[in-house]
Amino acid sequence: MTLLQVEGLGIDFGGLRAVNDVGFAVAPGEIVSVIGPNGAGKTTLFNMISGVYLPGRGKITLDGRDVTGMAPNRLAERGLSRTFQNLQIFQRMSVLENAMTGCHLKERGAILSDLLCLPSSRRRSAVTKARASELLERVGLARAAEHEASSLSYGALKRLEIARALALEPRILLLDEPAAGCNAVETEEIDHLIAEVAKSGVAVLLVEHDMKLVMRISNHIVVLDRGEKIAEGSPATVSRDPRVIEAYLGTQGAEAGHALG
Amino acid sequence: MRLSRKHLTLLVLALLIALAPALFPSNFYYRIGALIFVNGLAVTGLVVLIGFAGQISLGHAGFAGIGAYACALAPGYLGLHPGLAMLLGAVLSGGVAWLIGRPILRLKGYYLAVATLGFGILVSMVLANEAKITGGPDGREVAELGLRGALATIGIGLSNAQFWYAATGLAMLLGAWVALNLHDSPTGRALRALHDSEVAARTVGVDVARLKLSAFVISAVYASLSGSLLALMNRFITPDVAGFLHSVELVTMTVFGGVGSVPGAILGAATLTLLPQALTVLQQYENLILGLIMMLVMIFMRDGLLPSLMRRLKGRG
Numbered sequence A: 001m002t003l004l005q006v007e008g009l010g011i012d013f014g015g016l017r018a019v020n021d022v023g024f025a026v027a028p029g030e031i032v033s034v035i036g037p038n039g040a041g042k043t044t045l046f047n048m049i050s051g052v053y054l055p056g057r058g059k060i061t062l063d064g065r066d067v068t069g070m071a072p073n074r075l076a077e078r079g080l081s082r083t084f085q086n087l088q089i090f091q092r093m094s095v096l097e098n099a100m101t102g103c104h105l106k107e108r109g110a111i112l113s114d115l116l117c118l119p120s121s122r123r124r125s126a127v128t129k130a131r132a133s134e135l136l137e138r139v140g141l142a143r144a145a146e147h148e149a150s151s152l153s154y155g156a157l158k159r160l161e162i163a164r165a166l167a168l169e170p171r172i173l174l175l176d177e178p179a180a181g182c183n184a185v186e187t188e189e190i191d192h193l194i195a196e197v198a199k200s201g202v203a204v205l206l207v208e209h210d211m212k213l214v215m216r217i218s219n220h221i222v223v224l225d226r227g228e229k230i231a232e233g234s235p236a237t238v239s240r241d242p243r244v245i246e247a248y249l250g251t252q253g254a255e256a257g258h259a260l261g
Numbered sequence B: 001m002r003l004s005r006k007h008l009t010l011l012v013l014a015l016l017i018a019l020a021p022a023l024f025p026s027n028f029y030y031r032i033g034a035l036i037f038v039n040g041l042a043v044t045g046l047v048v049l050i051g052f053a054g055q056i057s058l059g060h061a062g063f064a065g066i067g068a069y070a071c072a073l074a075p076g077y078l079g080l081h082p083g084l085a086m087l088l089g090a091v092l093s094g095g096v097a098w099l100i101g102r103p104i105l106r107l108k109g110y111y112l113a114v115a116t117l118g119f120g121i122l123v124s125m126v127l128a129n130e131a132k133i134t135g136g137p138d139g140r141e142v143a144e145l146g147l148r149g150a151l152a153t154i155g156i157g158l159s160n161a162q163f164w165y166a167a168t169g170l171a172m173l174l175g176a177w178v179a180l181n182l183h184d185s186p187t188g189r190a191l192r193a194l195h196d197s198e199v200a201a202r203t204v205g206v207d208v209a210r211l212k213l214s215a216f217v218i219s220a221v222y223a224s225l226s227g228s229l230l231a232l233m234n235r236f237i238t239p240d241v242a243g244f245l246h247s248v249e250l251v252t253m254t255v256f257g258g259v260g261s262v263p264g265a266i267l268g269a270a271t272l273t274l275l276p277q278a279l280t281v282l283q284q285y286e287n288l289i290l291g292l293i294m295m296l297v298m299i300f301m302r303d304g305l306l307p308s309l310m311r312r313l314k315g316r317g
């Protein structure tokens, strides 16, 4: 059973083939990781899948429906949610409000009732607040709920984005380097959180540079290099693939090669 | 139970409106108060558009013009009561905002500024040129609202200036209540979200185009009601109400006082309505000093008067 299916996906920026002919599938409850050296096209791939970029070629299917080129808010309505590598936080809102915004699809209602603060509007806000507070608890930010988002550390903002993305109650979650900037303890927490989310039946698509984390939690790995898919398979298969080792050794040195095993 | 920030803000505003007359040296100050409130209503709408949604408009006086001329023309041409004419103006402004907002709000930053500027100029040109209907640049008289007389018959006798002070004060208070409601509602959160990151707002499901349009329409209705009140209060109106200068004045008041804050923008309206009056003693230096004060405030209090003052108070306390 496949939830997300990507076929022959590609996009060019000027003369640059940022992503070319990439295909893979993600099933509910599965963690699929996309790895590759810097500039391989991982974020660009995420941007196409989440509707931020219009793909130049190929097809994206969500739950059997063609969703290629669909606007991000429509995709959100269909249960696709994401975080951003280059944080996209609502800086002038509180931490709690940031998480509450993730509930937008459930809490939106008639504008008139919001303008007049009618009971229905207050009820929607109260439900959202309870739900967002729970999620902040889950990512360890409950104590910062009332702080302005801009006052948080980088690692905390990463977790806030995860809370906001989870607030949508997604069926598929795209995480772009969720552990970047986090210390070992925080990375461990994120690791657990992702595993938990997947266990609840959510499909997870993960981009992450922390190879230990990737190898530990992924069911399936897709390797990109210069926009092309160069390998795919289980963590064990991928880490033995000579092309993968070469791609990493070529750009990131022995350390990455070592991490791949 | 602790008073919420919204209720505290409204309470302070209400008290200021109610108690200020005790300090008035003459009846003339009721009129200045009413002018502050009329501007306060318009800038509250701009807080929704600029402060919440992050969209600029340099043409909102155009909607004030529609509201004002609805009150000037509808009673004569359509036989509407001036009060209903005000509602008609608001509906008309909302409708026009909805129509022009759809193409215009796709633009961003200075492109949006220029497009809205064009709209404001268009309205004031029409008002000035269609002299047969509008009275042209010389303006035209506006019918009496009649509410003051009705109040007198039930024993509430107010001078004209006192009546308009109370009426516009109440309107501004209502406007502030509505905007503060919006701020903490699902729609308000979505508006503020798209202000900070459009792409993130989209990915949590916000229909960005629709929400920007809503903010534009809401702020247009505020401007329209403000224009209507001005026309009814002055019993006379000229196309200047829709002019470029008025648009810029409104944005200046909003930013000066604090663009993200309803009480801030109202403080901005109050300061920039009062200051020129206070500075008249300086005669030919009036505009010089006014300009200087505005520059200094924006340099040293970037977030506007009220938010900066509050932050300084909190920092110390």
Ligand SMILES: Nc1ncnc2c1ncn2[C@@H]1O[C@H](COP(=O)(O)OP(=O)(O)OP(=O)(O)O)[C@@H](O)[C@H]1O
Residues within 6 Å of the ligand: A013, A016, A018, A036, A037, A038, A039, A040, A041, A042, A043, A044, A045, A085
């Ligand atoms: N909007 C854009 N316009 C032009 N070029 C772009 C754009 N977005 C990405 N690129 C280019 O596409 C290529 C792939 O970038 P992308 O950000 O997808 O890489 P990545 O795999 O996410 O890298 P990293 O690991 O550093 O995050 C890069 O060469 C990048 O410069």
Ligand SMILES: [Mg+2]
Residues within 6 Å of the ligand: A042, A043, A044, A085
């Ligand atoms: Mg990237």
